[in-house]
Amino acid sequence: MQLQLPSSISVQDFLDHYWQKQPLLMRNAIQNYDFCLTPEELAGLACEEEVESRMVLRHGEQDWELRHGPFDDETFTRLPDQDWTLLVQDVDKYLPEVAQLLQAFQFIPSWRFDDIMISYAVPGGSVGPHTDTYDVFLIQARGQRRWQIGNRAKDPELLPDLPIRVLKDFEPEQEWLLKPGDVLYLPPEVAHWGIGEGGGCMTWSVGLRAPSVPELLGSLAQYLLDHIPEDAHFTDPPLSPQESPAQILPDALATVSRKLDHWLLDEDLRLRWFGCFSTEVKEHLFIEPREETVQQAQLASLLTREPWQRHPFSRWAWSERPQGRGLYLFVCGEAFELPGSCREQARRLCDDHRLNPDLLQDAEPALLQVLVQLVNENWLEPCND
Ligand SMILES: [Mn+2]
Known part of the structure; x- marks a missing residue:
């Protein structure tokens, strides 16, 4: 199975011009795949203890109310007819037939993928307009969802005091109605809002990993701490009496930098860390x-x-x-x-x-x-x- 890109776009074109750069709507891009998972089965998963799930109600106890799973049957019977959505994370880990869909994306390194999150939305159901820090392929599996997208924005202003991140100002620039098999690719930080239309809308979100630089540095630092000898200590450069004993001279800094670089720039050690980091399991x-x-x-x-x-x-x-x-x-x-x-x-x-x-x-x-x-x-x- 392979993602069917629009006929004018080759895989290399996609990677050169769209990947991490700009959105792309791909009509009928998933063919010969049976989106077998039903809303009832998804709700069933959301009732399991170990499965990470959320529900967002547009007009709940408060606007954009967020509930965390696991849920029970009763929760589902008490929900309104519209304006809510259920989201279940890591469905690919629990259902092999869902994981199979990842084969459509083999043109991207497999260790870059995070999970397939599946959402179900009744009419009007959505998580609001928002941005994500990672790339995502939004695959319409059942029913229809209206997607609006806006500008790319780093640190956009959010509505205050909400449990979820909803953009304060969202100006849609493009809008599409996605039908089963359609795929919308979004790079990080593109504002988007997907609203369930009609009944039984299910969207499969293939999400990538995008660790922040502080997260990468924190992990690298911890890895180095665990893997380098403790007995390496600070040593002085050749000293001469200083005019001001309190002054840190360039020589001292150069010496400590050389010591640190010895470990920081060790390519094999860094590869080892990055491979371990990239294959860590939640x-x-x-x-x-x-x-x-x-x-x-x-x-x-x-x-x-x-x-x-x-x-x-x-x-x-x-x-x-x-x-x-x-x-x-x-x-x-x-x-x-x-x-x-x-x-x-x-x-x-x-x-x-x-x-x-x-x-x-x-x-x-x-x-x-x-x-x-x-x-x-x-x-x-x-x-x-
Ligand atoms: Mn999103």
Whole structure:
């Protein structure tokens, strides 16, 4: 399955001219896919303890009332006929048929994706005009939704004292009615407002990850703290008596900078951090390790007995280390070192839909050791179907 871009736009055109730059409406861009999930099934998910869900009521206890799940049947029976919406996060993690839709977006690195959030809206239902900090593909799955978009705006003014971020001033510049199969791509910070029209509007939002620079720096700093020796200390440059002993001279700063840069600019260490960071799994999507641990000798028979897959909560990436030092396989915030000869296996572990047991043929001991850990962490698991 592949996203059907308008015929005049190639994938490369999309990436060059639209991706992170400007919105694009794509009529009938999802074909040959059955948006099977019903509003009732979505409501069912929103009643589950571990699933993250919200409801926004235009005229509730207050304007734009926000309720957090899990919900119960009674909540749903008491809702008005219009002006509310239900949003469920990470539906791709719970329903493999939803995760399958991500295959339509293989022209973007898979570790950039966050989740598929699915929303249901009755007539008039919406979360209000707002901006997001990340890219999103808004896919109309059922019914119809009217989308209005405005300008790109950093730090726009919001309506005060609301539990959700609603823009104070929203001037629509373009407007479309989306029907099933239509997709609207929005780069970060484009003001948008999608309102359910008619009954049973369902929109699937494929959201990307966009960590802030402070978040990146915080994570990098913590990673360095965890991975560099504690016994590296400040040392002086060659000293001479100073005119003012209180003065910090350029030499002192240069010395401390060199010390820090040694670690900050270590490319391999930084790659290792970034791979771990990019494959971290949200806390509430915790994966329980396997109860009975597996030994390397059991691996072949175990993996060939039945089909295996990546755990639906798990995140995977791989990279070549600088200076030909082999590879990193990143899974759920952990880095595994592999020799360069395992390139094809690392790639297939991350890219293939299912684990192909022929991966084990002529597998090097290093790869087998990693596979054992992946199985024991449950990051690889038998297929459930
Ligand atoms: Mn949005």
